[in-house]
Amino acid sequence: MSPTLSLTLRIWRQQQPGAPGRFETHQLEQVSADLSLLEALDWLNERLIAAGERPVTFEHDCREGICGSCGFLVNGQAHGPQAATSVCQLYLRRFRDGEVLVLEPWRARAFPLLQDLSVDRSALDRVWAAGGYCSVNTGQAPEANALLVGREQAASAFDTATCIGCGACVASCRNASASLFVAAKLAHLGQLPQGQSERQRRALAMTERMAAEGFGSCSNQLECEAVCPKQISADWISWMNRELRR
Amino acid sequence: MNATGSAGGATRHDPRGPTGPLAGAWQRHRQDLPLISAAQKRQLRVLVVGSGLAGASAAASLAEQGYMVSLVTYHDSPRRAHSVAAQGGINAAKNYANDGDSVTRLFRDTVKGGDFRAREAGCFRLAELSTAIIDQCVAQGVPFAREYGGTLANRSFGGTLVSRTFYARGQTGQQLLYGAVQALLRQVEAGRIDLLPRRDLVELVLVDGVARGVVCRHLVSGELETYTANAVVLASGGYANVYFLSTNAVKSNVSALWRAYRKGADFANPCFTQIHPTCIPSGDAYQSKLTLMSESLRNDGRVWLPALPADGREPQAIPEHERDYFLERQYPTYGNMVPRDLASRRSREQCLAGHGVGPGGRSVYLDLAEAIARDGKAAIEARYGNLLEMYERITGQDPLVTPLRIYPAPHYTMGGLWVDYHLMSTVPGLFVLGEANFSEHGANRLGASALMQGLADGYFIAPATITAWLAGQPQPEVGPDHPACRQARAEAEARIAALLAPRGAPRTPRPVAGWHRQLGQLMIDACGISRHGPRLERAIAEVEDLRQAFAEEGGVADLGACHESAAPGAGRGINAELEKALRLQDYFGLADLMLRDALARQESCGAHFRQEYQSAAGEAQRDDVRFGHIAAWQWRPQGAPQRQVEPLQFNEITPSQRDYR
Numbered sequence: 001m002s003p004t005l006s007l008t009l010r011i012w013r014q015q016q017p018g019a020p021g022r023f024e025t026h027q028l029e030q031v032s033a034d035l036s037l038l039e040a041l042d043w044l045n046e047r048l049i050a051a052g053e054r055p056v057t058f059e060h061d062c063r064e065g066i067c068g069s070c071g072f073l074v075n076g077q078a079h080g081p082q083a084a085t086s087v088c089q090l091y092l093r094r095f096r097d098g099e100v101l102v103l104e105p106w107r108a109r110a111f112p113l114l115q116d117l118s119v120d121r122s123a124l125d126r127v128w129a130a131g132g133y134c135s136v137n138t139g140q141a142p143e144a145n146a147l148l149v150g151r152e153q154a155a156s157a158f159d160t161a162t163c164i165g166c167g168a169c170v171a172s173c174r175n176a177s178a179s180l181f182v183a184a185k186l187a188h189l190g191q192l193p194q195g196q197s198e199r200q201r202r203a204l205a206m207t208e209r210m211a212a213e214g215f216g217s218c219s220n221q222l223e224c225e226a227v228c229p230k231q232i233s234a235d236w237i238s239w240m241n242r243e244l245r246r
Numbered sequence: 247m248n249a250t251g252s253a254g255g256a257t258r259h260d261p262r263g264p265t266g267p268l269a270g271a272w273q274r275h276r277q278d279l280p281l282i283s284a285a286q287k288r289q290l291r292v293l294v295v296g297s298g299l300a301g302a303s304a305a306a307s308l309a310e311q312g313y314m315v316s317l318v319t320y321h322d323s324p325r326r327a328h329s330v331a332a333q334g335g336i337n338a339a340k341n342y343a344n345d346g347d348s349v350t351r352l353f354r355d356t357v358k359g360g361d362f363r364a365r366e367a368g369c370f371r372l373a374e375l376s377t378a379i380i381d382q383c384v385a386q387g388v389p390f391a392r393e394y395g396g397t398l399a400n401r402s403f404g405g406t407l408v409s410r411t412f413y414a415r416g417q418t419g420q421q422l423l424y425g426a427v428q429a430l431l432r433q434v435e436a437g438r439i440d441l442l443p444r445r446d447l448v449e450l451v452l453v454d455g456v457a458r459g460v461v462c463r464h465l466v467s468g469e470l471e472t473y474t475a476n477a478v479v480l481a482s483g484g485y486a487n488v489y490f491l492s493t494n495a496v497k498s499n500v501s502a503l504w505r506a507y508r509k510g511a512d513f514a515n516p517c518f519t520q521i522h523p524t525c526i527p528s529g530d531a532y533q534s535k536l537t538l539m540s541e542s543l544r545n546d547g548r549v550w551l552p553a554l555p556a557d558g559r560e561p562q563a564i565p566e567h568e569r570d571y572f573l574e575r576q577y578p579t580y581g582n583m584v585p586r587d588l589a590s591r592r593s594r595e596q597c598l599a600g601h602g603v604g605p606g607g608r609s610v611y612l613d614l615a616e617a618i619a620r621d622g623k624a625a626i627e628a629r630y631g632n633l634l635e636m637y638e639r640i641t642g643q644d645p646l647v648t649p650l651r652i653y654p655a656p657h658y659t660m661g662g663l664w665v666d667y668h669l670m671s672t673v674p675g676l677f678v679l680g681e682a683n684f685s686e687h688g689a690n691r692l693g694a695s696a697l698m699q700g701l702a703d704g705y706f707i708a709p710a711t712i713t714a715w716l717a718g719q720p721q722p723e724v725g726p727d728h729p730a731c732r733q734a735r736a737e738a739e740a741r742i743a744a745l746l747a748p749r750g751a752p753r754t755p756r757p758v759a760g761w762h763r764q765l766g767q768l769m770i771d772a773c774g775i776s777r778h779g780p781r782l783e784r785a786i787a788e789v790e791d792l793r794q795a796f797a798e799e800g801g802v803a804d805l806g807a808c809h810e811s812a813a814p815g816a817g818r819g820i821n822a823e824l825e826k827a828l829r830l831q832d833y834f835g836l837a838d839l840m841l842r843d844a845l846a847r848q849e850s851c852g853a854h855f856r857q858e859y860q861s862a863a864g865e866a867q868r869d870d871v872r873f874g875h876i877a878a879w880q881w882r883p884q885g886a887p888q889r890q891v892e893p894l895q896f897n898e899i900t901p902s903q904r905d906y907r
Contacts, residue, residue, distance in 0.1 A: 002529060002530065002605075016819075031532075032529070032530040032532070033642075034529050034530050034533075034641075034642070035530055035532055035533070036534075036640075038534070039530075039532050039533065039534050040532075042532060042534055042759065043532050045757070046757040046759060046760070049755055049757045049803070049823060050755060050756070050757065052755060052803065054803075054805055055822065055823065057820055057822065059322065060496065061321070061326060061328075061495040061496060061497050062326075062328060062330065062331050062495040062496075063495070063496055063534055063535045063537075064331060064535070064537050064636075065636075066330050066331050066417070066420055067321075067326040067327075067328070067330050067331065067495060068323075068325065068326060068330075069321070069322070069326050082639075085639065089636075089639055089640070091639065091640065091642065093642050114466055114820065115820050118820075120322070121322060121323070122322065122323065122443070124323070125323050125324075125325070125431065125441075128428075128431055129431035129432070129434050129435040130435065131435075132428060132431070133386070133387075133428035133429065133431060133432045134385065134386050134387045134428070135432060136382075136385045136386060136429075137307075137310040138303075138306070138307040138310055138382060138429070138705045138706070138709070139378075139382075139706075140385065141378070141381035141382045141384065141385035142381065142385065143381060144340070144380045144381045144383075144384040144385075144398055145340075145342065145397050145398055147384065148395065148396030148397060149392050149396050150392065150394075150396050151391075151392045151393060151394045151396070153392075154389050154390065154391065154392040155389075155391075155392075157387075157389040158389040158391075158414055158415060158421070161389050161414075161421060161424065162417060162420070164325075164330075164420075165323060165325055165326075188387070188389065189387050192387050192389065194384070194385060194386070194387045195387050
């Protein structure tokens with residue numbers, strides 16, 4: 001039998017955008033420490049449903065830290081206290097028995113709230129669509145090994161390409177900036193030979209769209225790097241700023 | 247039931263395969279397909295369901311050709327489709343390793359790996375297209391692993407003798423998906439793709455028997471919406487979540503396929519489901535999913551269990567001579583590296599015999615101790631760093647100190663909607679791509695082949711064959727107000743209303759997940775790694791009882807009633823329970839069909855193991871005479887579904903029995 005613990009959850013409940021919201025307190029009594037925080041919310045929701053109450057809405061899908069669906073603040077920290085971890089991979093054994101966890105949605109103008117812990121992050125896709133690609137149609141590709149890319153260079157491009165688009169960087173920034181998200185995409189393609197011909201246009205288009213969608217400027221506080229589940233370095237934001245002056 | 251079914255499907259299940267030699271057959275076939283002018287393409291719309299590798303690549307490629315495209319996905323962003331979670335890699339017959347690989351070898355491996363239950367022509371085309379996929383992905387900027395000289399790196403995978411797997415660390419699926427999604431977003435920006443996220447398909451629209459649209463439920467507003475098109479593409483993934491616990495994302499579902507099945511798209515080989523041997527086992531009852539640990543760990547890990555049944559000691563306290571390295575004992579040649587199906591089956595057997603460890607005795611040890619002693623801790627950490635970290639995060643145990651505990655878990659479904667060589671189902675105008683169709687993996691899929699198939703279907707095959715279909719097809723105007731659309735919408739509305747309406751006496755609402763868990767238990771027990779006739783028959787009745795109980799007692803609260811912004815009507819507003827209930831209804835139907843398919847297939851092949859059909863040594867016994875065919879099930883409004891067969895012919899490769907001892 002795995003160890004159990006009890007927790008107090010203070011969860012932001014809000015029916016819809018514009019409606020008043022409030023914190024609701026729920027006790028988790030003697031739940032398995034082997035549950036993830038999302039599974040603890042499943043546990044709570046099953047009890048709410050059985051009691052005829054509305055379950056807590058939160059985003060989730062793969063539950064292995066790669067799809068980027070999940071994300072909310074745990075005691076003020078995006079994705080909670082564990083480094084390099086999205087909230088679906090946060091297990092209750094990380095917490096002390098009797099601890100109080102405050103769960104809140106991402107707060108950013110560009111991420112309108114939908115319900116409870118769920119927000120609309122489609123602005124990130126619109127920023128991506130502004131130019132985050134190589135313009136090559138299916139069937140136009142040359143032989144793959146005709147293009148040589150150094151091992152280190154490819155690995156560095158990969159590191160920036162691992163961004164899962166969860167929005168934690170935005171949620172943790174006091175300016176709600178998407179700089180780390182945009183920088184990661186620009187650095188992914190800008191470091192590869194395939195991305196060179198559109199490099200400048202891409203940087204301008206994506207940063208302009210970022211501002212138009214209501215994201216702020218970089219706050220230079222590096223909170224984004226601290227909460228990023230894929231540990232993407234904020235140095236890439238400096239890289240992006242140089243990119244804009246090329 | 248007639249064991250082998252009726253062979254009357256000659257016209258209904260005409261594979262429309264190519265003629266002449268297999269090599270170059272697809273190119274020759276393609277040259278004769280009709281074309282459409284660019285101007286005409288702008289007048290035609292294709293609706294794609296699903297934004298994974300197959301859906302995103304098809305949508306992008308069709309839009310590039312000039313078609314108007316609508317893309318429906320239940321995710322908030324196309325980037326989240328479950329292709330994103332594929333770890334290992336993608337196969338291609340590039341022969342960059344200069345180790346003798348070729349299109350023919352990849353073709354042979356695929357047909358053999360599938361245990362001779364897939365079409366030769368389809369497998370050959372897949373192997374031929376594999377190289378162009380790598381070219382395409384590299385051009386998009388997919389950051390594959392490289393050698394120091396700058397060329398692409400390869401590794402070997404899943405017991406093949408050549409290195410043909412391209413990879414991006416342990417996140418190949420993520421990187422390939424982002425490549426396809428970038429191509430997709432480029433077309434969204436160009437105005438050729440309408441992106442329709444946060445929508446569940448709840449009904450397919452047929453006009454005069456031809457697929458012309460879908461009815462969706464918007465997952466935020468709860469409104470039903472109708473979208474029409476000139477052709478419909480389903481790329482909605484697999485159905486391993488019928489088992490409740492699987493390695494799939496928790497919202498992955500069969501509903502798009504099931505709605506199409508009920509409208510006439512036959513379901514092929516539904517019982518062919520792959521159970522992956524190395525997953526983190528289930529523990530608590532509230533565990534929501536199983537996480538895959540890459541198969542590569544078996545390269546360095548030894549699988550063992552205590553020789554004594556019900557041995558309660560910690561693994562470190564069990565001396566060497568009281569350990570049973572059962573895979574090495576049973577398969578001296580391949581040992582821990584036997585194919586997925588054998589490793590899964592043998593692990594389960596040992597657990598059932600009382601040797602299993604962990605909660606409920608449902609796991610086996612995968613021990614890295616010997617590899618650590620041989621190569622050092624640092625080397626093992628470097629090789630499997632990410633995986634070991636993930637294991638520790640989930641279980642709280644350090645696999646460098648304590649052996650990993652693993653157990654098989656449902657992972658991939660080879661079965662799916664029946665399609666011909668053009669990837670068209672038995673519903674004209676309905677194309678099915680990727681894991682959603684049944685095509686090239688036969689009874690067992692090889693590692694690193696799923697990504698290859700999804701992208702071959704989406705980038706190269708469907709864009710050619712959909713054009714061929716549209717070229718020959720009169721296109722009567724169909725809008726959302728067409729009677730067929732209104733009828734489909736009314737059907738969906740009635741289904742939702744029935745789930746929300748209180749039935750019978752006041753009852754305690756029971757969460758949908760509880761019902762699903764119960765169905766999953768039943769299915770993994772009766773139709774999982776090992777199957778047996780009498781148990782399958784019993785399970786058919788049990789699924790029916792459960793389905794009826796849900797119909798009578800199950801239901802969900804109508805949350806929309808209190809949602810101010812939503813128009814009045816049943817099921818408005820965000821309602822995750824309603825989403826689950828709609829999906830569960832379709833799983834009940836699918837579970838019944840899987841059991842019937844497993845019962846009718848009186849042989850063991852690939853991942854389908856029937857206890858009655860095994861050799862004295864406990865190996866699977868295929869029956870090519872009676873079952874060398876694809877089983878395609880046709881839905882009937884009344885009575886049991888009808889099993890029809892498409893015979894398989896092997897001209898290039900002679901079917902042989904596998905032997906890994």
